[in-house]
Amino acid sequence: MRELDPEELLDIYETMILVRTLDERVWTLNRQGKAAIVASSQGHEAAQLGSVKALSEFAESYFCFTYYRDMGVCVAQGLTPKDVLLGFLAKEGEPISDARQFPLHGASKEKGFMNLSNVVGTHVPHAVGWALASKINKLPTVTAVYFGDGAASQGEIHEAMNFAAIHKLPVIFLCENNRYAISVPIEQQMAITNVADRAQAYGIPGYTVDGTDIQQVFDVTAQATVRASEGEGPTLIEYQVERYLPHTSDDDDSTYRTPLDIEKSKQRDPLKKLRDLLLSKGVLNDKIESELIKTAKQKINSATEFAEKAPYPKADDVLEHVYDNNSISKDQHDANH
Amino acid sequence: MMPIINVIEAVRDAMKEEMARDASVFIMGEDVGKRGGVFLATQGFVEEFGEQRVIDMPLAESGIAGIAVGAAMAGLRPIAEIQFADFISPTMNQIVGEAARARYGTKGEVHVPMVVRSPYGGQVRGGLFHSQSVEAYFAHTPGLKVVAPSTPFDAKGLLKSAIRDNDPVLFLEHKRTYRSVRGEVPNTDYSIPIGSADVKRAGHDATIVSYGLTIHYALQAAEVLEKEGIQIEIVDLRSIRPLDTETIINSVSKTSRLLVLHEDNLTGGIGAEISAIVSEKAFDLLDAPIMRCAGLDIPAMPFAPTLEAAYMPSLEKILATTRKLLAY
Ligand SMILES: Cc1ncc(C[n+]2csc(CCOP(=O)(O)OP(=O)(O)O)c2C)c(N)n1
Ligand SMILES: [Mg+2]
Numbered sequence: 239m240r241e242l243d244p245e246e247l248l249d250i251y252e253t254m255i256l257v258r259t260l261d262e263r264v265w266t267l268n269r270q271g272k273a274a275i276v277a278s279s280q281g282h283e284a285a286q287l288g289s290v291k292a293l294s295e296f297a298e299s300y301f302c303f304t305y306y307r308d309m310g311v312c313v314a315q316g317l318t319p320k321d322v323l324l325g326f327l328a329k330e331g332e333p334i335s336d337a338r339q340f341p342l343h344g345a346s347k348e349k350g351f352m353n354l355s356n357v358v359g360t361h362v363p364h365a366v367g368w369a370l371a372s373k374i375n376k377l378p379t380v381t382a383v384y385f386g387d388g389a390a391s392q393g394e395i396h397e398a399m400n401f402a403a404i405h406k407l408p409v410i411f412l413c414e415n416n417r418y419a420i421s422v423p424i425e426q427q428m429a430i431t432n433v434a435d436r437a438q439a440y441g442i443p444g445y446t447v448d449g450t451d452i453q454q455v456f457d458v459t460a461q462a463t464v465r466a467s468e469g470e471g472p473t474l475i476e477y478q479v480e481r482y483l484p485h486t487s488d489d490d491d492s493t494y495r496t497p498l499d500i501e502k503s504k505q506r507d508p509l510k511k512l513r514d515l516l517l518s519k520g521v522l523n524d525k526i527e528s529e530l531i532k533t534a535k536q537k538i539n540s541a542t543e544f545a546e547k548a549p550y551p552k553a554d555d556v557l558e559h560v561y562d563n564n565s566i567s568k569d570q571h572d573a574n575h
Numbered sequence: 576m577m578p579i580i581n582v583i584e585a586v587r588d589a590m591k592e593e594m595a596r597d598a599s600v601f602i603m604g605e606d607v608g609k610r611g612g613v614f615l616a617t618q619g620f621v622e623e624f625g626e627q628r629v630i631d632m633p634l635a636e637s638g639i640a641g642i643a644v645g646a647a648m649a650g651l652r653p654i655a656e657i658q659f660a661d662f663i664s665p666t667m668n669q670i671v672g673e674a675a676r677a678r679y680g681t682k683g684e685v686h687v688p689m690v691v692r693s694p695y696g697g698q699v700r701g702g703l704f705h706s707q708s709v710e711a712y713f714a715h716t717p718g719l720k721v722v723a724p725s726t727p728f729d730a731k732g733l734l735k736s737a738i739r740d741n742d743p744v745l746f747l748e749h750k751r752t753y754r755s756v757r758g759e760v761p762n763t764d765y766s767i768p769i770g771s772a773d774v775k776r777a778g779h780d781a782t783i784v785s786y787g788l789t790i791h792y793a794l795q796a797a798e799v800l801e802k803e804g805i806q807i808e809i810v811d812l813r814s815i816r817p818l819d820t821e822t823i824i825n826s827v828s829k830t831s832r833l834l835v836l837h838e839d840n841l842t843g844g845i846g847a848e849i850s851a852i853v854s855e856k857a858f859d860l861l862d863a864p865i866m867r868c869a870g871l872d873i874p875a876m877p878f879a880p881t882l883e884a885a886y887m888p889s890l891e892k893i894l895a896t897t898r899k900l901l902a903y
Contacts, residue, residue: 274700274878328879337879340702356704357662358634391633393665419634421610426631494609553885560873570872574841 239460242291242453244521250291250452251512251522252530254283257310258509259534260319263542264326264341268487272546273326275340276487279309281450281480282414284508286310288455289382289412289477296463298378302351303365304342305358307414308384312342316349319538323545330551336559337551359385359392362411366398369409369472380466381409387476388419390433399474403440406471410462413474414449416481421494434476442472449477450508452515480506577759582752585727585760586616586692589734590654592764594624597652600738601628603639604656604692613658614694614753640666640691644674644743647689652738660695660709660747661875667712674743675718687743690734695723696749696788696838698887702878708787708839708870713745714816714848720769721815723747725790727758729813732767740769749788756791772819774826778806781832781900784823784849786812789836789888796893805901815845823849824857831862832900836888841869863903868896 242250261280267273279286287310293300304311309322317334324332325341334344334353345352354361365383372379389395390413402409413433417424430436437444443465447454455477462473482503484491491500516522560567580588594600601624602617608631611618621629632639636657643655657663674687697706714721722737722744724730730748737744775790776797783793790811797807808826812819827833833853835846846867853865868888870876876886 332879335878338703338877338882340704340878343702356702357664388634391635391638393635393637419605420613421606421608422631422634426608427633488613493611550881551879553881556871556877556882556885557873567873570842575869575871 239457242456244516244519246291247452247512247516247519248521250287251516253287253314254310254509254512255530256319256534256537257283257287257313259531259538260313260322261309263538264323265487267326267542273341274328276326277306277485278481278483279307281416281482281503281507282307283310284452284512285412285414285449285455285477285479286384287314288452289459290314292456292459293380293382293463296460297380297467300350300380300382300463301368303361303368303381303383304351304353305361305385305389306340306342306353306356307386308353309342311384312351315346315351317346319541320544323541324548327545327548328550329545329548331548336555338559359389359395361385362389362392362395363398365409366402366407369402369407370405373405373407378467379408380463382412383409384412384414386419387413387415387417387424387433388422388427391427399436399440399442399472402472403442406469408466408469409472410459410466411472411474412459413476414479415476416479418481418485420485420489421491432476434474437474440474442474444474444476446476446478449479450506450511452508452512479508480504482507577761579757580727580760581754581757582724582727582730582748583614583616583754585731586734586748587618588760588762589731589738590617591620591623593735593738594620594628599650600652600654601630602654602656603630603632603643605632605634605639605658607631607656612656614750616656616692636662637665637668640669641673643689643691644669644677644687647674647687647743648677648685652688652690654690654692654738657691657693659705660693661704661707663693663709666691670719670743670745671713671716675716678742679718686741688741690737690744690746692746692748694750694753695747696751697876698788698883699750700878700880700883701750701876703875706876708837710747710815711839711844714845718742719816720744721747722769722813723749723787723815724813725749725752725787725811726756727760729767729773729811731760732765733769733813735764735766736769739766744769747787751788752791767813770814770817770819772822773811773813774808774822775811776807776809778808779829780805780807781834781897782808782810782826782830783834783836783897784810784812784826785836786815786845787838789838792888792890792893793836795890796897799894800897807897812845818849818852820852820856823853824860827853827857828860831860832903833861833865834868834897834900835865836868836893838870838888840872841867842872844869863900866896866900868893
């Protein structure tokens, strides 16, 4: 679409450093026994940040349906390190689920994203329904839905894409393909090479791009965003990304991945790639970089301190958020328990 | 001396022995191959039995269940693993709608000898989508059997019966018991009939009926009360459908007081069914109303430790309800 200029790239790099440092921090908190679970965004950040960059430029308004690996999208949408860490530590004041959910799960309409569920794939039909509503309500919203390669096997994703294509809905399907669904490699997930090849069967465009390359991500997402905005319908994009860490902090990947495979994955680290690009453009040097890292660490340190000190939610609040008229929840409890 | 193993090892042993005994038994599920399952129930299986009998399935639960139904109709004995019971809902179409009705709907021409295994239950910091109890949804379904063991001995014996059963069995394994509950298990072949409850502790002052993880909480409560001279009898259902009504009523005839305890939420849970049966069949035996102690009626178990604890029928809650029952 257009080349990202050095200033923009540097901005994205700054966010990427923040997200990477935050991701590293939550792993540390997990190893210290403070964060119960971590699913890492490492290796996926260019796809996440590049796509939001395109949406924010080319859509009049947009809304993201994310999944558990999308810390980059959440941060780009305005979730602060403090918000994120309250989630990982499940503390009172956690802003998107009131600490009822795993980290990064919940919703913020103001920040324009939702990650309701851990159940893989269920949100893809939701995104299509959201896009249907914006069509009916004549709103300019483009809905973006992120999911993994494993998720692409779910029947309801097929149902959702089919419907979106029939009605030319303003939704873009963004598959972060890291070639693994926990331990199951892509070859056991599908007999075709690319998830995006399925687009043809729905009658929509499908693209496979290097999801570790910020410019490629930006271009293809921009194109899909424009297409959706102009009422021409959905696009299926597949970002080829890397997951070089275990599936989650509960996983041991040594039983199903070779050290060589992991090493190859690491070589496609999007952070390194963007760094090299910035160096080659002459907009990054050691001084700027160490300043960026220092600032990120400071933000995250004070957020960590805040979140560690915060109390857990009060047990009495457990009956909150069940119904609109929540006296039903409490009355039923008092009457029957 | 019998070997002492935990629940996940008992599950693994049962499947391994049955696969060695019967070539029609095979495994299908997400990550069951090289990874050996996310809880390692099938650790080493693909190496031992090969990829044809240990199939890593694409991430699609309704497909896993439906394909298992078809293979079972054709005479194989699939053991389908649904990685967490929270993800079982898309399989209801196949399990409740199809598998449970196949025999009835074909005048017995076709039957579905499959097992669907699924780790369930909470207090593992699993949040809204890795903690749930799903037994009540399925126990409502005639044609289906639902099993939920609490010990390694029961898990192995019941899983063998489930695999050999000619009807579909949902086999629920409480995640928290996997590694925390250990016990003696013979390495010889044995099985436990589906539909038989087990008295895990004898007593005469009150009966607690439960299953799964909360059996162990009930046993703890019984120990506390024993110090006060109170003898609690604990009945482990083991099978939720079919129910062993006889064992429950025999116990109530001794104790005259009944508490039903489960982690699943209260309303419409197994406790409601047992309470109805006992009040219909054994009203005269009772000295107190039947009481229930169960999970809270909220949509699912929350992630924060304080909220998770508030959800659970804890030892304190069990003791409080039991004392109320005894004092009535
Ligand atoms: C319906 C459902 N089935 C199984 C799981 C367990 N599970 C969590 S993530 C995952 C793999 C997802 O792989 P993919 O969609 O490729 O996303 P990735 O984690 O690789 O980014 C599985 C099987 C789940 N959460 N939901
Ligand atoms: Mg993947």
